[in-house]
Amino acid sequence: MAAAAVTCFALSSKFGNLSLNGFSSSIPAAPSSSTLRSLSFSSNISLSAFSNGCLSMRKTERMHRYSVVCEAAPKTKADSAAKRARQAEKRRIYNKARKSEIKTRMKKVLEALDGLKKKAEAQSEEVLPIEKLMAEAYSVIDKAVRAGTLHRNTAARRKSRLARRKKAVEIHHGWYTPDSPAAA
Secondary structure (H helix, E strand, C coil): CHHHHHHHHHHHHHHHHEEECCCCCCCCCCCCHHHHHCEEECCCCCCHHHHCCCEEEEEEEECCEEEEEEEECCCCCCHHHHHHHHHHHHHHHHHHHHHHHHHHHHHHHHHHHHHHHHCCCCCHHHHHHHHHHHHHHHHHHHHHHHHCCCCHHHHHHHHHHHHHHHHHHHHHHCCCCCCCCCCC
């Protein structure tokens, strides 16, 4: 097939030497294979390129004259395109599952933080189970980055969103006081 591809590539430079030996003034409606065999080039291009499916020939009628059109296109689609489609579908399903898990973990953390913020008599120890949930969410997010499902900046933004929300809850209950900027 590689030799045929080279032949197809070199075909455009050989059009100047193209000779049609078998066509007469009474051209049949569909050229036979014997008529097509009369197509030759003055250089060493073999007719094996025509039989491989690399080149196809057909007769075209134009305003009171006939011409032969050579098309350099494969007869069938390459198997690599079908394989790429299968691989893309596998990756899409895999990535979809990972992203869904990330969203679920983040939602659990955010709901737990909202519940803690609404609680009037909350204790600082109640943050510990939420911190475990956050650690699990961080782990899932980091694994998605390593697998190539999420961009690292997206992962950083999502982890930051969780940390800011936790800090807001801690500030709300007075368990954390942010440092005031030093007056200089």
